[in-house]
Amino acid sequence: MSVSAESPREYFAICEVEEIPRGGARAFDLAEPDGEGQKPFRIVIARNARGDHFAYRNACPHQGVWLNVGSGTFFDETGALRCGRHGSRFDLENGTCVSGPCEGAHLQKIGVAVVTGDVCIHGVTLVEDDRAWDDDDTMDITVPPG
Numbered sequence: 001m002s003v004s005a006e007s008p009r010e011y012f013a014i015c016e017v018e019e020i021p022r023g024g025a026r027a028f029d030l031a032e033p034d035g036e037g038q039k040p041f042r043i044v045i046a047r048n049a050r051g052d053h054f055a056y057r058n059a060c061p062h063q064g065v066w067l068n069v070g071s072g073t074f075f076d077e078t079g080a081l082r083c084g085r086h087g088s089r090f091d092l093e094n095g096t097c098v099s100g101p102c103e104g105a106h107l108q109k110i111g112v113a114v115v116t117g118d119v120c121i122h123g124v125t126l127v128e129d130d131r132a133w134d135d136d137d138t139m140d141i142t143v144p145p146g
């Protein structure tokens with residue numbers, strides 16, 4: 001029996017395009033398999049001024065905290081994607097830390113595409129059942145100043 005190395009790409013619809021404004025970002029609290037159970041899979045989807053989408057695991061490469069820890073926002077006063085714990089700043093389009101304690105490290109990028117009006121992620125395995133934990137109110141939509 002032969003098994004194809006190619007498997008169909010699975011897309012997970014996360015939200016509608018209009019739910020994230022240009023220049024904005026939104027956190028999503030998803031779940032991924034963990035042995036027989038599941039564990040949190042927290043992501044952020046951000047849009048640049050042109051409207052392109054970028055998705056990352058919402059975990060700072062420095063100490064693993066949510067980028068929006070503290071203030072609940074993803075952007076600093078200049079509009080740069082940044083971590084709320086120690087202020088590392090990231091290139092929105094490739095996830096590279098451009099300044100701060102983890103300079104040169106990278107956010108974990110997630111494949112993202114717009115499919116018939118929905119923002120979808122791919123290249124990941126998700127648990128689509130109910131999550132076993134509560135939402136946190138810092139996981140809200142944020143829009144940079146200006």
Ligand code: FES
Pocket residue numbers: 060061062063064065083084085086087088100101102
């Ligand atoms: S935990 Fe993000 S910069 Fe330190």
